[in-house]
Amino acid sequence: MANIQQISITHLSFTYQHDTNTVLHDINVSAPLNSIIGIIGNHNAGKTTLCRVLAGIIPNMMGGDLLGDVHIGNLSPTKDWSVLNRQTDFVLQDPNSQLSGLADTVADEIAFDLLNHGVDETTIQRRVADVAAQMQLTAQLQQSPSSLSGGQLQRLAIATAIVTKPGILILDDPTSEMDPQGRADFFNWLATIKDTTIFIVSNEIDDLCEIADRLWVLVDGELVRKGTSLEVINQLNPEWQIGTPKVYQLAKLMYWSLGADLFPVNINQLRGCVHDQHSN
Amino acid sequence: MTSIQIDGLKYQYPTSDFKLAIDQLTITENLVAIAGQNGAGKSTLFKLLTGLVHPQAGEIHINHRDLASLTPEDRLKTIGIVFQDPSSQLFNATVEKEVAWSVLQVETDAAVVADTVNDALATVGLTELKDKNPFDLSMPEKKLLSIATVLAVNPQIYLFDEPMISLDWPSQQLVTHLMQHLAEEKHQVIAITHDMNWLAATFAKVDVLADGQVIFEGKPETFFGDSALTQKTGLMTPRIMQIAQEVFDDSRVYLTPEDYFEKHSEKR
Ligand SMILES: Nc1ncnc2c1ncn2[C@@H]1O[C@H](COP(=O)(O)OP(=O)(O)OP(=O)(O)O)[C@@H](O)[C@H]1O
Numbered sequence: 160m161a162n163i164q165q166i167s168i169t170h171l172s173f174t175y176q177h178d179t180n181t182v183l184h185d186i187n188v189s190a191p192l193n194s195i196i197g198i199i200g201n202h203n204a205g206k207t208t209l210c211r212v213l214a215g216i217i218p219n220m221m222g223g224d225l226l227g228d229v230h231i232g233n234l235s236p237t238k239d240w241s242v243l244n245r246q247t248d249f250v251l252q253d254p255n256s257q258l259s260g261l262a263d264t265v266a267d268e269i270a271f272d273l274l275n276h277g278v279d280e281t282t283i284q285r286r287v288a289d290v291a292a293q294m295q296l297t298a299q300l301q302q303s304p305s306s307l308s309g310g311q312l313q314r315l316a317i318a319t320a321i322v323t324k325p326g327i328l329i330l331d332d333p334t335s336e337m338d339p340q341g342r343a344d345f346f347n348w349l350a351t352i353k354d355t356t357i358f359i360v361s362n363e364i365d366d367l368c369e370i371a372d373r374l375w376v377l378v379d380g381e382l383v384r385k386g387t388s389l390e391v392i393n394q395l396n397p398e399w400q401i402g403t404p405k406v407y408q409l410a411k412l413m414y415w416s417l418g419a420d421l422f423p424v425n426i427n428q429l430r431g432c433v434h435d436q437h438s439n
Numbered sequence: 440m441t442s443i444q445i446d447g448l449k450y451q452y453p454t455s456d457f458k459l460a461i462d463q464l465t466i467t468e469n470l471v472a473i474a475g476q477n478g479a480g481k482s483t484l485f486k487l488l489t490g491l492v493h494p495q496a497g498e499i500h501i502n503h504r505d506l507a508s509l510t511p512e513d514r515l516k517t518i519g520i521v522f523q524d525p526s527s528q529l530f531n532a533t534v535e536k537e538v539a540w541s542v543l544q545v546e547t548d549a550a551v552v553a554d555t556v557n558d559a560l561a562t563v564g565l566t567e568l569k570d571k572n573p574f575d576l577s578m579p580e581k582k583l584l585s586i587a588t589v590l591a592v593n594p595q596i597y598l599f600d601e602p603m604i605s606l607d608w609p610s611q612q613l614v615t616h617l618m619q620h621l622a623e624e625k626h627q628v629i630a631i632t633h634d635m636n637w638l639a640a641t642f643a644k645v646d647v648l649a650d651g652q653v654i655f656e657g658k659p660e661t662f663f664g665d666s667a668l669t670q671k672t673g674l675m676t677p678r679i680m681q682i683a684q685e686v687f688d689d690s691r692v693y694l695t696p697e698d699y700f701e702k703h704s705e706k707r
């Protein structure tokens with residue numbers, strides 16, 4: 160029976176239609192609901208495919224051979240898609256493909272989903288203004304989405320997803336084109352939101368180690384590591400060629416360990432470990 | 440030695456309030472980074488440098504020749520661009536044809552074209568995908584393919600608009616080495632990036648844009664050492680400097696963890 164407080168994936172395997180390669184191999188993992196899960200791995204490891212399964216896009220909009228079971232709380236993306244879909248928003252890796260194509264202005268694009276949810280006009284205006292301010296798009300609200308810079312477009316893609324305050328947020332490399340301050344603001348904001356289950360694929364390993372409750376590592380479609388960022392980063396196999404956070408690189412160079420060859424992966428851990436060494 | 444000289448450049452899009460205005464900018468180094476907030480005008484500057492978009496005022500000289508006076512073929516051989524959005528650059532039926540199309544703009548000998556295409560695809564590691572449709576590629580693969588299309592033409596000057604977007608660690612290493620190699624071979628390589636760690640580790644020169652203007656030209660060390668300027672441009676220091684600041688209250692300039700290690704290991 161599904162545990163209503165858990166995300167659980169059991170024996171998940173997937174192969175795209177008209178293809179022979181298995182993209183996801185027998186994935187088994189669980190995590191508490193409302194946590195932030197960072198998904199890392201190299202090209203073609205299956206990160207985007209896993210996002211599509213979590214969002215129910217596979218198998219509801221893209222076909223293939225899906226085995227196993229996925230539950231987010233008591234809902235299954237495969238079986239309860241229409242219910243789940245209303246609570247879920249997905250930021251795609253390519254922001255160009257995210258646009259509705261139906262809005263003449265950035266403001267209308269952000270309002271689009273709220274209109275579909277039947278939200279009243281005053282609330283819509285307020286939400287659009289708030290989210291635009293948060294994503295620093297206020298000056299662009301009357302511009303056409305097609306005339307935005309790359310980073311502005313990515314900010315818009317995020318704005319359209321978070322404006323409905325979804326209970327499940329799936330983010331596929333959402334900050335790749337954002338400027339450093341914008342990226343930092345976004346990760347800081349992610350860490351503050353409550354009652355939301357967040358899956359985030361990102362190459363920003365430093366930021367993930369600051370905010371993620373769990374990291375999942377995919378290598379060639381297999382989930383090879385899962386756990387806290389401290390556990391996972393300390394147990395990466397060099398053959399996987401996955402980038403590590405700067406805190407960890409520095410701590411290894413300086414030999415600031417947390418004991419037993421365990422090195423810090425975020426600023427708090429580093430602070431703790433340096434403090435301990437100095438007081439010894 | 441290539442040089443880019445910009446004078447009195449002004450550009451405005453018909454449908455936005457943004458204004459690019461560069462009084463004077465000279466780029467002579469072989470490996471240069473361009474940084475700045477979203478919407479600062481970085482990609483607009485690149486479009487002007489390719490000659491595909493024309494300024495409302497001002498001039499761009501490349502090796503002392505007016506960009507506007509170059510023939511299309513000369514222009515392709517002089518300056519090539521990897522666009523920020525790789526999809527906007529791709530339109531052929533297969534990966535192989537995509538690269539061949541680029542080569543055919545500057546080369547007619549079929550055997551040379553075939554060799555050039557093979558080399559370019561091998562360099563970015565896409566040989567196995569040569570029969571795929573570019574639109575079926577993932578984001579990072581599209582980016583690598585658009586790099587291959589420019590490599591195949593091998594212009595004097597390479598413009599990379601955010602080459603690292605979505606690339607995984609091995610591909611980032613590959614592209615970095617490729618850019619360093621091109622710079623050593625006397626090409627000029629200019630890259631737009633938001634990755635301050637990569638910028639600090641890889642480039643000796645950075646031009647920073649803010650609101651359509653150049654507000655810094657010089658060494659990354661100098662830029663990151665001026666915290667007021669770094670803040671004003673909406674950029675941030677490399678992660679290693681944030682770590683030193685937050686954990687040790689140390690506001691000195693460090694470019695990489697290795698740099699920190701070297702500066703501290705003598706004393707220990
Ligand atoms: N085709 C266009 N029509 C109208 N305005 C545009 C167009 N392209 C860009 N702009 C505007 O010009 C400004 C500069 O855009 P540009 O693409 O040069 O920024 P950028 O520095 O490359 O930003 P990013 O880091 O987000 O890629 C932005 O405010 C943008 O909205």
Ligand SMILES: [Mg+2]
Nearest residue numbers: 308309482523
């Ligand atoms: Mg740009």
